[in-house]
Amino acid sequence: MNDSLVAAYQELLEVEKKKVDDFGLGEPPNPVSFLSTDEVKAVCVKNGIEFQQFISSGLLVQYPGLGWRTMHIDLIYRIIHIRNLEWQVPIPLEYRIEIQSEPVPDFGRYKFSEVLPELIPNESVREIILSALAKSKYEGLSSHQLPIIKELLSKKPKYATAAIVAPTASGKTLAFFVPVIVRAIERSREGRIGISSILAYPRKALERDQLQSFLTLIDSINQGREHQITIGIDDGDTKRFDEIEHGDTYREMKCIECSSSLLIEKKESGTTVKCSNCSKKYTYILASKDEIWQKKPIILITNIHTIYRRLLSPTTVKMFAGIDFLVFDEAHVYTDYLGGHVFYILKLLRHATSLNKSTPYFVFSSATIPNPHEFITKLTGVEADEIFYVDYKKTLEKAQGIGRRLMLYLYLLPHPESSVETLTEALVLAVTLWCHRHNLKAITFVDSIAEISTLSDYIFTTILDRRQGREVIDHLYSTRNTPENSYNWFHLAPSKIAVDQDTFRRFVLNQYKASIGIHYSQLPMPERARVEYNFSKGRLKHLLSTSTLELGIDLSDVAIIIQHKLPITPEGVVQRVGRSGRSSACLRVALGIIALQSSPLSTLYMFDENLRGKLADPSLLPPIRVGQSSANIKLQHTLSLLLYKRSLEGKPTFLTGEEYLRSKQAVINAVKEITSELNEDLLDFNAKVGLFDDKDMLKSQIDELRILLSTIVNISKDVSQSDFSQIKEKWDKILTDLENNAKIIRQTLQKISSLKTIFEKIQDLDRKVTSELESLRRLLRQAYRLCSKLYSVARSSYHAEDKSLIQRWYKVNSGDVEMVAKETPDSDEILSRLYTPFFAYFTNVMKGDYRAFRVKYGFGFDEVVKTLTDVTTSLGSRTESGLANFLKELPNMAKFLQSVNLQGLIIYESLNRIENELKVKPWGIDIIDAINLLLLNRTKFSLLLEPPSPELQLVGVEGA
Numbered sequence: 021m022n023d024s025l026v027a028a029y030q031e032l033l034e035v036e037k038k039k040v041d042d043f044g045l046g047e048p049p050n051p052v053s054f055l056s057t058d059e060v061k062a063v064c065v066k067n068g069i070e071f072q073q074f075i076s077s078g079l080l081v082q083y084p085g086l087g088w089r090t091m092h093i094d095l096i097y098r099i100i101h102i103r104n105l106e107w108q109v110p111i112p113l114e115y116r117i118e119i120q121s122e123p124v125p126d127f128g129r130y131k132f133s134e135v136l137p138e139l140i141p142n143e144s145v146r147e148i149i150l151s152a153l154a155k156s157k158y159e160g161l162s163s164h165q166l167p168i169i170k171e172l173l174s175k176k177p178k179y180a181t182a183a184i185v186a187p188t189a190s191g192k193t194l195a196f197f198v199p200v201i202v203r204a205i206e207r208s209r210e211g212r213i214g215i216s217s218i219l220a221y222p223r224k225a226l227e228r229d230q231l232q233s234f235l236t237l238i239d240s241i242n243q244g245r246e247h248q249i250t251i252g253i254d255d256g257d258t259k260r261f262d263e264i265e266h267g268d269t270y271r272e273m274k275c276i277e278c279s280s281s282l283l284i285e286k287k288e289s290g291t292t293v294k295c296s297n298c299s300k301k302y303t304y305i306l307a308s309k310d311e312i313w314q315k316k317p318i319i320l321i322t323n324i325h326t327i328y329r330r331l332l333s334p335t336t337v338k339m340f341a342g343i344d345f346l347v348f349d350e351a352h353v354y355t356d357y358l359g360g361h362v363f364y365i366l367k368l369l370r371h372a373t374s375l376n377k378s379t380p381y382f383v384f385s386s387a388t389i390p391n392p393h394e395f396i397t398k399l400t401g402v403e404a405d406e407i408f409y410v411d412y413k414k415t416l417e418k419a420q421g422i423g424r425r426l427m428l429y430l431y432l433l434p435h436p437e438s439s440v441e442t443l444t445e446a447l448v449l450a451v452t453l454w455c456h457r458h459n460l461k462a463i464t465f466v467d468s469i470a471e472i473s474t475l476s477d478y479i480f481t482t483i484l485d486r487r488q489g490r491e492v493i494d495h496l497y498s499t500r501n502t503p504e505n506s507y508n509w510f511h512l513a514p515s516k517i518a519v520d521q522d523t524f525r526r527f528v529l530n531q532y533k534a535s536i537g538i539h540y541s542q543l544p545m546p547e548r549a550r551v552e553y554n555f556s557k558g559r560l561k562h563l564l565s566t567s568t569l570e571l572g573i574d575l576s577d578v579a580i581i582i583q584h585k586l587p588i589t590p591e592g593v594v595q596r597v598g599r600s601g602r603s604s605a606c607l608r609v610a611l612g613i614i615a616l617q618s619s620p621l622s623t624l625y626m627f628d629e630n631l632r633g634k635l636a637d638p639s640l641l642p643p644i645r646v647g648q649s650s651a652n653i654k655l656q657h658t659l660s661l662l663l664y665k666r667s668l669e670g671k672p673t674f675l676t677g678e679e680y681l682r683s684k685q686a687v688i689n690a691v692k693e694i695t696s697e698l699n700e701d702l703l704d705f706n707a708k709v710g711l712f713d714d715k716d717m718l719k720s721q722i723d724e725l726r727i728l729l730s731t732i733v734n735i736s737k738d739v740s741q742s743d744f745s746q747i748k749e750k751w752d753k754i755l756t757d758l759e760n761n762a763k764i765i766r767q768t769l770q771k772i773s774s775l776k777t778i779f780e781k782i783q784d785l786d787r788k789v790t791s792e793l794e795s796l797r798r799l800l801r802q803a804y805r806l807c808s809k810l811y812s813v814a815r816s817s818y819h820a821e822d823k824s825l826i827q828r829w830y831k832v833n834s835g836d837v838e839m840v841a842k843e844t845p846d847s848d849e850i851l852s853r854l855y856t857p858f859f860a861y862f863t864n865v866m867k868g869d870y871r872a873f874r875v876k877y878g879f880g881f882d883e884v885v886k887t888l889t890d891v892t893t894s895l896g897s898r899t900e901s902g903l904a905n906f907l908k909e910l911p912n913m914a915k916f917l918q919s920v921n922l923q924g925l926i927i928y929e930s931l932n933r934i935e936n937e938l939k940v941k942p943w944g945i946d947i948i949d950a951i952n953l954l955l956l957n958r959t960k961f962s963l964l965l966e967p968p969s970p971e972l973q974l975v976g977v978e979g980a
Contacts, residue, residue, distance in 0.1 A: 021077075021604040023423060028067040029079050029607050030426050033090045035059060037119050037428075045097050045115075047506050054087025055080070078458070079607070081511045083503045092611055094503075094511055095454050096430055099613070101506035102446045104491050106499050111438045111446055114626050116431040120636060123416035124423040124608060125162035125190050132160050139173050145205050149198075152240040158194065163419040165195045167410050172199035172345070172381060179408035181400060183392040184385040186412035187425075188598035189576070192385045193230070196347050199381075201237065201249070203344040204318045208247040216318045217345040220327060222353045225541075225548065225568055227253050227321045228271050230349075235302075236276050238319075242304050250317040252306035255326050257545070260677075261310040264291060270307055272549030275300055279553075313339065324354070325964055328365050331372055332660060333676050337667040340372040343380045351384040352591060352644065354399055360647035361965040364657040364711060366400050368664055371709045387598055388591040390641040398646040425601050425608040429636055433616050433626045440617045441471075444584045445478055447613060448562060449492050451580050452536055453512045455561040460579035460606050462562045463569055465596050467588055469540050472564050475584070476538050489528035497521045535561040541568050570595050579606035583614045586622055586635075593635040612636075652968060656961045657711065658721040662697055663947075665705045673947065675963070680944025684934050687950045692733045694947070698726040731821075732927055732954050744928035747920060751814075754913045758811040761906050765804040768894040768903065772797045775854075775887050781877055785861050792853045796845065803840045803907055806833060814917050819958060823922045830918040837911050846904040847892035855888055930954040 021029075036055050043053040060080065064071045074080070081094040089097065100115045132153055140146040161169065168184060171177055172195075184192050200217040207216045221227050231253060242248040252258075253271065266286040270293045273282045280297035284307050291311065293302040306312045312320070316339055330336040346369065348354070354362040366382070373380045382400065389395050393404040416422055434443045444464065451462045466472045483491050495509035496518055503511055510518060517527045537551050537560040548568075554560045558577075563569065570592065578600040587593055593614065601610025614635070616622040625631045633640045647653065663673040672679045674690050681687045702722055703715060712718040772793060779790050809829065817825040845853070862881060866873050874880045896902015933953045937945055945953075948961045960968035 024067045106507045111443045112432045113435040114433040118429045120427040126422045128159040130161045155240040156237045164415045168195040181382045181402045182408040185392045188387045189602035204249045218320045219347045248304040250304045251319040252312045252317040253321045261308040332663040334667045341375040343373045347383040349385045352386040352388045357647045357967040360653040363648040367711050388594045388638045395644045428611045430613045452562040457514045462580040464564045464582040466584040484533045539565040576603045577605045580611045590634045675946045682944040695729040762807040771890045786857045826918045844907045846897045847895045
């Protein structure tokens with residue numbers, strides 16, 4: 021589509037949207053809500069387009085006698101009235117249509133041949149870049165890109181931190197990659213070894229996608245050059261050299277010349293990535309961890325988790341020295357708990373990169389940061405006035421003759437008698453058909469793999485298999501074929517296919533069905549790569565995806581995004597809808613359809629303009645939080661500081677395969693070694709690194725960590741010489757008995773309450789019976805309180821490793837425990853006190869007449885006896901199982917629990933966990949896993965920067 025056609029269509033869409041706002045999209049439609057022929061002609065004339073040419077483009081749908089609809093509003097008209105059968109009420113109950121306009125970057129305004137002489141003074145380097153950019157079909161820079169590249173390439177930059185914040189498809193990647201590639205060429209020409217740039221992405225799929233997109237440019241630069249730009253990906257999927265098999269696929273990537281799979285050719289000297297078909301070699305790609313660590317690629321693609329590990333390893337820590345650029349793309353994901361970790365990792369990284377006195381440039385890129393200065397300050401600790409930032413919108417507003425992208429949002433609330441699942445299924449069917457007609461693509465985002473499975477199974481198995489596509493075919497051949505009939509989908513279907521019902525049915529059950537795919541993280545990497553490739557080539561028209569396609573993936577011809585339910589975070593809608601409408605092929609119109617649940621929160625979004633605004637406009641999002649103040653995070657990075665110090669000193673940090681801990685004794689020795697270095701020297705080292713600003717706080721953290729770890733070291737020897745197995749077995753049994761008998765006491769109390777009600781109704785019964793029953797109730801209530809509290813305190817003491825908690829409880833409650841043990845009657849005593857007088861009453865007063873007894877009181881003699889039997893059975897005798905015997909032993913249990921060496925018991929169990937883990941992982945465990953196992957996760961550290969899982973305890977409510 022040429023720019024004039026796009027501009028004309030967008031103008032007509034805006035005119036039509038205003039009409040729809042005023043007159044609605046009801047059925048039958050209001051004639052004044054349509055575009056008139058005169059309005060279409062006027063816009064065509066304004067944009068220099070022939071009217072007939074515009075009509076023949078298929079962008080408008082004619083409603084005879086009414087007017088014209090744009091293809092987007094025509095689709096929306098059918099969607100807001102969508103139903104599976106014509107006689108049904110529409111699935112949507114309410115809808116809202118909103119439209120926004122954003123500037124499109126003026127790509128190519130500044131030709132490379134004109135601006136590069138100023139940016140790259142070295143003529144040889146400049147010619148290499150110009151040639152490579154031309155081969156990669158880059159023509160020039162936009163008004164937003166140019167000042168960013170100028171700053172990043174300046175020999176004397178004013179800043180050391182930059183924020184590149186702009187909508188998706190605005191050229192952010194090129195803005196940082198041109199400087200990255202220029203410095204890479206300079207380094208390779210000078211023969212300097214080492215990493216020039218690190219590009220960090222939050223997801224592995226992004227790493228692969230970015231390398232694939234860079235490949236053509238890098239390959240062009242490397243052609244015929246002796247000193248090549250090397251590149252590699254270092255993450256959890258990167259194999260060690262000895263793990264690679266000859267012929268392994270290389271990260272499911274494709275050859276840039278023939279699109280065949282790339283394979284790894286393995287020889288003793290190393291690996292070579294080559295095409296499986298045309299045999300083109302990519303000698304500059306380092307495929308194994310060993311080659312990456314030893315040869316150090318000039319450009320390294322990785323993630324924050326891998327950077328963290330490499331900083332703490334003596335083998336790799338010095339690879340960061342002398343770096344030119346560190347780029348963190350999709351930086352908005354580094355919030356809350358993860359952001360807190362990243363805050364400290366970035367500080368370590370700044371120190372590691374400056375070891376050779378160099379000052380690297382830190383670049384943070386994103387589409388959805390509401391206040392870039394504020395967020396980057398929180399994330400990095402750098403002051404706001406030290407951050408370079410070019411305002412995207414203001415910069416383009418100053419430029420002349422720029423295009424626009426229209427963001428069209430359709431909010432749908434399903435009818436109470438329907439569901440959001442039914443709505444989404446219907447949307448997928450209609451939108452997929454529309455995509456086939458216009459040769460475009462769509463993505464439906466679903467934030468749950470289980471829900472994707474449910475939706476896709478219903479679409480494929482039920483609709484397109486068992487029902488033979490009825491939900492699609494009926495929209496064309498079981499209704500009247502007029503455009504104003506909202507149930508009619510003829511204008512959504514490809515005109516060459518919808519020639520007759522048999523042809524259309526074959527299309528629906530074959531090409532149409534095959535054009536819908538699924539994409540989520542747990543799919544095997546080859547399958548994910550195949551889906552992405554087929555989607556990029558147009559073989560797939562519609563994907564049902566989790567957030568795996570939300571960030572960074574290049575999807576230039578996606579026209580529609582469906583959001584199934586509200587996303588987990590508000591910025592998710594901006595990111596996802598931003599995946600669409602990115603090129604003239606889809607008229608630079610992004611249609612985002614948000615299918616809301618019929619829940620109170622979701623319903624608010626339908627009727628609250630401010631809430632909807634936060635879904636569509638990043639500037640309205642609340643300030644982004646970074647959780648560096650978390651006590652657990654600070655404690656983990658106190659340990660990080662020590663491990664970083666050891667890595668710089670060349671000492672083992674027990675985090676990589678060669679240093680893994682393979683025995684219980686190795687774990688104890690490693691913890692002992694680390695504990696010995698938690699001292700004043702670490703405070704001095706921090707003064708050089710600057711990880712923590714508060715010296716007193718750090719000293720407190722060091723002391724806390726030393727106490728936690730030294731306890732293990734000091735007691736582990738005693739534990740190995742003592743038999744804690746029997747103590748642990750007895751401890752667990754007592755807690756189990758306390759929990760189980762507390763439940764029995766509650767049930768018994770309920771029976772006693774029932775029995776008391778019964779006895780109170782028997783008027784001539786000796787009142788001593790109800791008095792005895794009340795005494796028993798009070799006693800068992802006390803027993804319940806003691807058992808429940810003892811169980812709770814014992815667990816709390818154990819988890820806190822604080823023996824004083826249970827000892828204080830025992831000191832206060834031991835008298836009550838003894839009293840309950842002494843006074844609790846057994847079953848014989850209860851029978852004597854309760855059953856004997858009751859039976860005497862029944863025999864003497866009621867003359868043993870069962871019928872008269874039931875008539876008089878409304879319950880039978882047998883019901884009384886059964887309830888009484890339940891109580892006596894629970895109590896049991898003092899020598900057999902039952903509450904009486906259990907409560908008699910309660911003082912001994914309490915005395916044992918408060919006397920146990922809890923630290924020894926806990927460390928005994930911790931060491932057992934170490935041994936069990938080593939049975940599963942004979943290759944060994946790292947020091948972080950070892951510490952977590954030793955501390956029973958009371959303080960949870962994570963190399964993957966995951967938040968600790970809260971311990972949930974279900975506490976009963978005492979209702980007896």
